[in-house]
Amino acid sequence: MNTKRWFAIIIATVLLVVSIGFQFVSSFATANFSDMFTLMDQKYEEEIIQEGMGDKIAVLYLDGVIQDTAPSTLVNTTSYNHKQFLEMLNEAGEDESVDGIILRINTPGGGVVESDEIHDKIEEIQKEKEKPIYVSMGNTAASGGYYISAPADKVIAHPATLTGSIGVIMEGYDLSELTDKWGIDFNTIKSGKHKDIMSFSRKMTNEEREILQTMVNDMYNDFVKVIVDGRGMSESKVKELGDGRVYTGSQAKKNGLVDELGSLDDTIAYMTKDYQLDDVQVVKYNEPMGFREYLGISLGSLFTKEKELFNVMDVIRESNAPRAMYLYSN
Incomplete structure (x- = not known):
């Protein structure tokens, strides 16, 4: 390769690095730096989704596979954060201004232990704080997603929601x-x-x-008991329904796995009516946008195509050993 070609390659490389650096600095220049460090002082952010001056409902979103793993790359900052979700749930329970909690669930399930931790926290809030907890199911609320829904005071699914998948799976x-x-x-x-x-x-x-198989059977029996206790169904009925298959929201309504059909707005309306709440303010709990999240969004905007690869790498990195899962996978 002659000198001119080497010179052209060096110039192109320098221009590329400068361009990326300029985009990165520009994204930070337009950021609100006073908000970047709120993570140090605030565990969550409240976003008002319905104005009101009276009673208060908190909506918590659970999206993604339920597993106790933090994102391992700066670019991947949006996957499910188990510790953060438990903290949000606990905060909603402890907050005396919150009169009711709605879990907006969109998950195929996940780890047995993680699902059980959320289930136990829900029951703790119901018993100790005497606050109603409703579940609004999104596209999918299967396996572990149904496990954590079972103790809710009311479960509302969209007619096309995929739910059920009651059972345990272990693969290698x-x-x-x-x-x-x-x-x-x-x-x-x-x-x-x-x-x-x-x-x-x-x-x-x-x-x-x-x-x-003995281990899986024991965990399956725990799953069955959670539904028996939470839904007030007989063990035989739960085992009849709990062969691993998924149900649409409409089918789940007919067989008693969910109480009503509707959207998140319908769920808010049900809770408001059932507990005679007045002039309700509805807030959504968000994970605070700290420095790491700002940095991740900035990098993600530069490496949009590579972001999916980073997410896949996270999954591979965390799946180095077989484990029992309350998980629906097609």
Whole structure:
């Protein structure tokens, strides 16, 4: 390559770096820096979605897979944050100005432990703070999404909502035939014969399958009990419905898994009427826009196409071991 071509490449590279830097600085120049550090003083932000001077309803959005993992890249700042959601739920329960809570759920479910933590926090607020909690289902409120809906005082779904998927799933990979084909050997040193259970480097034994099936059955029975207690249904009825299939909101209404059909606005109207709330103010709880979020949005605007790749990388990074899930996946 001659000198002129090298010079042209260097000039182009410099211009590209300068262009990206200019866009980055410009995005920060237009930001409200006084708001960037609110995360230090404020756990959440209230956005008024219905004006009112009387009683108050707080709406909390749960979007994405329910798992206790924080986004690992600056670009990915919008995935579900388990710790933040539990804090918001707790704040709504503790806030004496809040008369009722609505959970707007749009999730295929997620981790068994995380789902149970949300379920327990809902019951705690209902018993200790005596506040009604309603659920408004979005596109999907399946498996773990239904698990956390079961104890709600009223559940409202859209007719086309996908819900149900009552059950537990545990998945892993068996790549032993592929590794044999390519002559790949694994050297595993373990303290017990089941330490590498569900390893992708070998086939699962019948004994191991029985061990895992027993675990899944125990967690499924816990799921069934949550619905029995929360929905007042018989165990036999729950098990009849709980074979893992999903239901539309209309089907769920017919079989008793949800109480009413409607939107978020309908859910607000139901709570207002049921508890005779007056001149209601409705606020939406948002995660505060701190420095990290501003930085992530700025970077995300520069790397729009790469953002989906970063999200996929987050999922891969967090799925390095098999785990039991209350999760609907198609």
